[in-house]
Amino acid sequence: MTDAPTIVWFRQDLRLADNPALARAAKSGAPVLALYVLDDETEGPWRLGGASRWWLHHALTALDKDLRRLGTSLTLRQGPADRVVMDLVDEVGAASVTWNRCYEPGARERDARLKAALKARGIDVTSHNAALLFEPWTVSTQDDKPYRVFTPFWRACLNLPEPAAPERAPARLTGPADQPASEAIEDWALLPTAPDWAGGLRETWQPGEAAAAARLDAFLDGAIDGYGTLRNRPDIDGTSRLSPHLHFGEIGPRQIWHAVKARLANNGPNSTESSAWSFLRELGWREFSTNLLYHFPRLPTEPLDQRFADFPWGARDDKALSAWQGGLTGYPIVDAGMRQLYAIGWMHNRVRMIVASFLIKDLMIPWQQGEAWFWDTLVDADLANNAASWQWVAGCGADAAPYFRVFNPVLQGEKFDADGTYVRRWVPELSSLPNRYIHKPWEAPADALKAAGVTLGETYPLPLVNHADARKAALNAYETVKASA
């Protein structure tokens, strides 16, 4: 049975280049059966959110097209992935199964179970690293414990052997003689219909491996030079916007790492060098979050710092939560961010911190509710990054901000969106307000509001809470955590 196929199970590695599982199968000479399984059960409550589903539809369409160029195609199946894979092994008489690792707790358990079951049946099964620069089990403190502080973690990473150079995509792939039936992606109904809210996503994003590579190239030719400072400016395209491509594995961190390094070696004056390093550091944060999730699988639901288990959150307030979600808090920078998120499935990172701080500290709503909303609405929703970042803002995570650090939405707006460009773009009903009031319309005199066509409480909300009071209340609540130490 020399033509028994190898199943390459694609997961969060939807690319042909720098894909060790695919490379291994291609080199083996066996026919390659490319598989993707839509599995809404394994990760429990963390099944793919709406924006992620939109992205996935297009990413799989692009991957199938790329595979066809090489001579095969993508087989789609739905169901609990371990069962689906096992059934397909029987169906096609596969001799070998290979995949690239995931680090979510449900996926890890499932993969371990499946691997054991496949081995027990004499199937050759391998797993590989396509998602990280450094595997979580290779980075630990001298006491062999996981790092809980970013800077020493990243230092330790940089002392490890450099990540391997990415491999090219296989030049050609041969599918199995009998290509098994694939489900139709349309039947998965990943795209929103009634209503179709994805217009802003379509205008903003192009999923797929080729688009990811183009995005990286554009970033390396442009914004990376100013990344060190401009990445904080939501009114400017100062970031790479690679996050959704990275999440779905349309590009891998090794590819980014080596592309940035190559550029540094070629033409890196000192100013670009520090910007390039601050960009690579962001990859480091991605690694750090994945490490945290790997070592603390309850990260998405429970505070890393147990003292926060009984944090005195405010009484349940659905109206405040809805106002936050809908971008109707009365704080322009917060509302701009939340509307950007809803419109295009992405929010600038600086603004993510501002809106998260507002939900947690001004509204006293548990961070898990913000995490859930982001999970559903972000095209780059990633279990590790999302959980680690929300916990960080809440002060209960690794490397947590000091409790007294409460973002002031007015000052943050004035500092990072000084002329209000970002607010005007996403909160158009304020667009005619003068700069000096754009981040605090409630301080504008009546004639300025009138001239701008703004009626507070009607065309734009009054502030949901008074920030100065909310800040004091938050600091009081955080005092109780200290006391419970």
Place this chain on the structure above:
DNA sequence: TTTTGAGTTGTTCGA
């Protein structure tokens, strides 16, 4: 074991 240095991303107050 003990000690030491350091910790992504802020705000407010007073000079």
Place this chain on the structure above:
DNA sequence: GTCGAACAACTCAAA
């Protein structure tokens, strides 16, 4: 408007 200091102590990681 701008600047520096205070905010409060704690935990982590390494020497």
